[in-house]
Amino acid sequence: MSPKLETFLDEGLDNLKEKGLYSTIDVVEGANGPIIEINGEKKINLASNNYLGFATHPELIEAANEATEKYGVGAGAVRTINGTLDIHRELEEKIAKFKGTEAAIAFQSGFNCNMGAISAVMTKEDAILSDALNHASIIDGCRLSGAKIIRVNHSDMEDLDKKAKEAVESGLYKKVMYITDGVFSMDGDVAKMPEIMEIAEKYGLIVYVDDAHGSGVLGKGAGTVKEFGLSDKVDFQMGTLSKAIGVVGGYVAGSQKLIDWLKSQARPFLFSTSLTPGASAAVIKALDLMESDPSYVDTLWENANYFKEKLQAIGYDIGESETPITPVILGDEKLAQEFAKRLIDEGVYVKPIVFPTVPLGTGRVRNMPTAAHTKEMLDEAVAIYEKVGKEMKII
Numbered sequence: 001m002s003p004k005l006e007t008f009l010d011e012g013l014d015n016l017k018e019k020g021l022y023s024t025i026d027v028v029e030g031a032n033g034p035i036i037e038i039n040g041e042k043k044i045n046l047a048s049n050n051y052l053g054f055a056t057h058p059e060l061i062e063a064a065n066e067a068t069e070k071y072g073v074g075a076g077a078v079r080t081i082n083g084t085l086d087i088h089r090e091l092e093e094k095i096a097k098f099k100g101t102e103a104a105i106a107f108q109s110g111f112n113c114n115m116g117a118i119s120a121v122m123t124k125e126d127a128i129l130s131d132a133l134n135h136a137s138i139i140d141g142c143r144l145s146g147a148k149i150i151r152v153n154h155s156d157m158e159d160l161d162k163k164a165k166e167a168v169e170s171g172l173y174k175k176v177m178y179i180t181d182g183v184f185s186m187d188g189d190v191a192k193m194p195e196i197m198e199i200a201e202k203y204g205l206i207v208y209v210d211d212a213h214g215s216g217v218l219g220k221g222a223g224t225v226k227e228f229g230l231s232d233k234v235d236f237q238m239g240t241l242s243k244a245i246g247v248v249g250g251y252v253a254g255s256q257k258l259i260d261w262l263k264s265q266a267r268p269f270l271f272s273t274s275l276t277p278g279a280s281a282a283v284i285k286a287l288d289l290m291e292s293d294p295s296y297v298d299t300l301w302e303n304a305n306y307f308k309e310k311l312q313a314i315g316y317d318i319g320e321s322e323t324p325i326t327p328v329i330l331g332d333e334k335l336a337q338e339f340a341k342r343l344i345d346e347g348v349y350v351k352p353i354v355f356p357t358v359p360l361g362t363g364r365v366r367n368m369p370t371a372a373h374t375k376e377m378l379d380e381a382v383a384i385y386e387k388v389g390k391e392m393k394i395i
């Protein structure tokens with residue numbers, strides 16, 4: 001190994017370990033369903049983003065298998081050479097219909113979708129107003145674009161109005177965009193879409209909503225933008241196919257012109273091999289199921305509300321979530337980590353989330369109840385929460 005690299009790695013790893021920022025990765029032995037097995041022990045899984053249980057749904061598995069038989073395991077090329085298969089076209093038509101837009105473009109992941117889509121439209125002559133709690137992929141996509149990044153206090157509409165006015169009236173920028181998560185993944189709060197659109201219309205902002213945690217959850221599954229009836233107003237409805245949809249991939253839904261532009265300019269679309277046929281077919285099936293059977297989304301909400309009520313009833317602070325995302329807020333960082341460890345030992349798999357992912361002093365464990373959990377699983381999880389909470393004198 002290069003001595004320079006070795007020194008860099010040794011120092012870097014030591015530093016991470018000292019600060020408690022080096023995380024070891026648990027390996028799930030088998031499927032990521034409502035019950036998972038880790039080190040040979042079964043745990044109730046409250047850590048996945050598999051909101052509707054689609055990651056292990058038999059009909060999605062069958063669709064993926066059939067497509068793999070028909071097309072093979074790989075798409076064979078990037079989209080713009082000859083890696084656009086008819087199943088990709090079908091997928092994009094389905095996404096557009098689902099989102100209520102003219103067109104859609106699919107990417108290999110939500111992360112690279114943000115990297116590609118933001119930088120295809122915004123340049124160093126532009127400015128991006130970005131919510132302070134936006135996802136890492138938004139932050140990286142904004143940086144890659146070279147645009148001036150203006151941080152807006154989280155969901156603070158006065159701050160947005162002020163900074164939008166300043167940016168537009170300064171005359172320094174050709175275009176100004178506001179970019180936000182639709183649902184914020186740490187607290188489960190929802191972007192204030194009607195107010196955002198009012199401000200955007202007042203100043204002529206481009207609006208980009210990353211709905212990774214809203215799709216499949218809000219708007220009867222169609223997402224945050226649909227929930228507020230704004231499908232024809234928001235310029236970019238970005239989302240992932242890896243959370244509620246249960247598979248992998250990302251997309252932007254919007255006007256035909258926008259999608260035509262992204263298909264000729266977004267670099268991950270041009271230079272990275274397209275989604276596998278199996279993944280594409282599984283996503284198509286997921287969208288069909290969600291559209292034809294409201295019970296998936298209904299069960300998700302029923303389970304989430306049930307679980308939240310029970311946790312609150314035994315005395316936990318579950319924050320102000322407006323979605324199934326259920327934080328249990330402990331405050332102290334070390335306590336949050338110790339608490340999560342005890343829960344896992346007792347059979348509930350959760351992740352502690354601490355500074356710098358969330359503000360200092362708001363350490364928590366985050367729970368993601370899904371449509372695939374049974375009431376018995378949730379009851380058992382709550383019983384473990386009660387036992388551990390009492391032992392640790394948290395409740």
Ligand SMILES: *Cc1c(COP(=O)(O)O)cnc(C)c1O
Pocket residue numbers: 109110111112114135137138181185210211212213240241242248249250
């Ligand atoms: C998870 C997530 C992404 C990334 O999506 P992947 O498809 O997993 O790459 C992007 N944005 C937000 C807000 C997310 O939560």
